[in-house]
Amino acid sequence: MQFLAYILVYPIIWLISILPFRLLYAFSDGLYILLYHIIGYRKQTVKENLDLVFPNLSATEKKRITKAFYHHLCDMTVEAMKSLTISEAEMKKRFQFKGFDVIHNLIEKDKSIALMCAHYGSWEWIFVMQSFLDFKGYAVYKKLKNPYFDDLVKKIRARYNSYLITTKETVPTLMHAKVNGNLTICGFVSDQSPKANKAHYWTEFMGIKVPVYTGAEMLSKRINMSVVFFKVKRLRRGYYETTFELLAEDAKAYDNYEITDKFLRKVEAQIEEAPEYYLWTHKRWKHRDKVPAEFQ
Known part of the structure; x- marks a missing residue:
């Protein structure tokens, strides 16, 4: 059944991926109508999240954020499909980088890098950054249940010398590279619950x-x-700018959880600036009523 699902769906993904961008985003507009107006995909979750973190915003403003978020979610979905066939030159034009000197300065110091990000803006095309580097990049991910789609996603990422690894594979993979004197850069989407x-x-x-x-x-x-930390800013539809910001050159010099707190403050600032680009369908605050006594 998993292979059948793959051979039925893959041609559709491929056909969508070869659409010119004008038609691609027209398809996204149709997907928005389907998800938001017809299916109502996780609309209650989005409403609860916005009510929770923005209690002082008006209903009108929350509705604006919600609609803009669903438009962006659909854009990211079709952009993920576009990753299958988009050229490197086109991706570099649409996903640009600022502050790359932060990365190069650390490389000159023979430092491997943990790259922290959130479910904000777009993380689908960040892998093109590996085309500017001459060593392997990794991203920690949750393995897909369908092995054929899982292999497809890993194949797409590997186009730019980036490799997906599971949580269990992370330590041995990076330790092996360190023992062999190889630099690595590893991405962590660290705002999940x-x-x-x-x-x-x-x-x-x-x-x-x-x-x-x-x-x-x-x-x-x-x-x-x-x-x-990499901060993603949406410039306009289909165009993004990523800025690299140093959180800690020597992680051991920081108290436990200090770096994590610095990261979260960066994410909060992003959300406050343009909340429509955060992943509001994720149940990020679902455990808020289970805080252990030692953290209250």
Whole structure:
């Protein structure tokens, strides 16, 4: 059944991927009508999240954010499909970088890099940054249930010398590279919600105490990686700008969770600036009523 699903869906994805951008975004507009107006995909979750973190915003402003968010979500969906066939030159034109000197300065110091980001803006085309580097890049991800689609996603990322690794593969992969004297850059989407009973640290995010992932920080301390935040800004439809900001050159010099807190403040600033580009369909604050006594 999984292979059947793949051979039925893959041709559709490929056909969408070869559409010129004008038609691609026309398709996105249709997808928006389907998801927002007809299916109502996770609209209640989006409403609850916005009510929770922006209690002082008017209903009119929240509705504006919601509609803009769904438009952006659909754009990211078709852009992910476009990754299958888009040229490197086209991607570089549409996903540009600022502050790349931060990365190069760390490389000159022989430092591997933990790249922290959030579900904000667009993270689909960040992999093109590897075309500016001459060593492997990795991204920690959750393996897809369908092995054929999982292989497809990994193949697309590998076009730019980037490789997807699971949480269990992260430590041995990066340790192996370190032992062999190889520099690496590894991306962590670090704003997700861990299971409440497995969280080591709880802190405020958008004014609400929640469990947070600390893996990027702890791994950086363990194998002496520098930590960099990448901030994505949507310039206009289909065009993004990423800025690299140093969080910690020597992770071991920071108290536990200090780097994680710095990262979360950066994400909050992004959200406050343009909330429509955050992933509001994610149940980020679902454990807010389970705060352990030691973190209250």
